[in-house]
Amino acid sequence: MSTAAPAPAKGRVRQLRQAYAITKKSDRNIGLILLLTFLVAGGIFGAVGFWAFGSTTLGLILSVVFGVLIGFLAVLIVFGRRAQTAAYAQVEGQLGAAAGALQMLRKGWDVKPAVAFTKNQDVVHRVIGRPGVILVGEGNTARLRNLISAEKKKHSRIAGEDVPIIDLIVGTGEGEVPLQKLTKRVQKLPKKIKPAQMTALLYKVKALDAMRPAAPMPRGPVPTSMKGQRKAMRG
Template sequence: MSNPAAPPKGRLAQLRQAYTITKQNDRNIGLILLLTFLIGAGVTAILGVLVLGTGLFGTIITVVFSILIGILALLAVFGRRAEKAAYAQVEGQPGAAAGALQMMKRGWNVKPAAGFTKNQDVMHRVIGRPGIVLVGEGNGSRVRSLLAAERKKHVRIVGDSVPVHEVVVGRGDGEVPLPKLVKHLRKMPKSVKPAEQTAIINKLKALDAMRPTAPMPRGPVPTSMKGARRAMRG
């Protein structure tokens, strides 16, 4: 028997799922995509006529390139709006930040739920070129207390030479909205060399070994987001 909860296989199935998710949060997505295709193809067609003329060869090249550019423009717009819709669908749910962070691959080490409170406020740890980034989600005041305590633990182990940053996910003052979280981390100043990241990870293994398992659900972002991005890349 097939698993109904399993993500769809195949590019077309992933595109259909991404479109369905996007349609729930963006009712005008169909019209927007149609206009994007028409504008992209139309502008290309005009340029093609001006450059290549209206002869048979020029017309064929213009039509082919107009369709290709229209499709590329459509997919670019769809990818951005699908990502925005996926974030909107899960923002505020437990584990959403962990799901977004796990989209970060090369050059980043992500440990979801590295710390937590009994009220299910969670701290995720990211190690990358900026150093150590402690990302908290949950109640604002409790999360800040959790991050402050975790910062002290990490500084004791890695020392003052490694920057330890604190980021709270949310819509409040001084917080980073979930859709901007990954971009925010990638724009942080680079203070640690790639070779030093492995040493930092090894040092923190002792701290992680003393922690209990975090009772939190898996982030809901990866399934929808990865499916959409995989379909966009082809």
């Protein structure tokens, strides 16, 4: 009988190592921070366990186990947040960064990168979910306004009056959404349509998408690396 470790376990370890290596490039103190997190969280909750379980041998064992488990949990939480921040920092400003962030959305969202674009590499991505149709632009704000306006007209013809069409622009200017806050902003939008309406809408936009030219969007490093970081965090 084979005694080799299961492949999924090896895969998760490899993903964590890759995420750590990527994070360390922009967060050089990540190792020290994680160590301090483990010691502080583990020490505090170990002391709480000692107070709760008593000073007997069993109590000491339970206190140590409790402290170690809480310490590891704290490390995973801190690492997950800092890894995500590092991933956003490394791709911010690159073409396709918003598409990579949007593709990290969980089930229940349909993401279509680069439904519209200009020769100057201004791009509009589309997300369909319970809030309706969300058009997300990245590039020059002035040029994006016209591009998004044209897309809103196209989608409003097929979506109907009951489906909201929301537009967002990724950036750091006034009224714009920072890249690292994009997915949270989308997820917090109020739900306006029912699942059945969303399904019907997806069928309608297929006809619209079939008439479009091929989008010149990079499909390699940005989406893949950001999705890889989140997969590593989820285990």
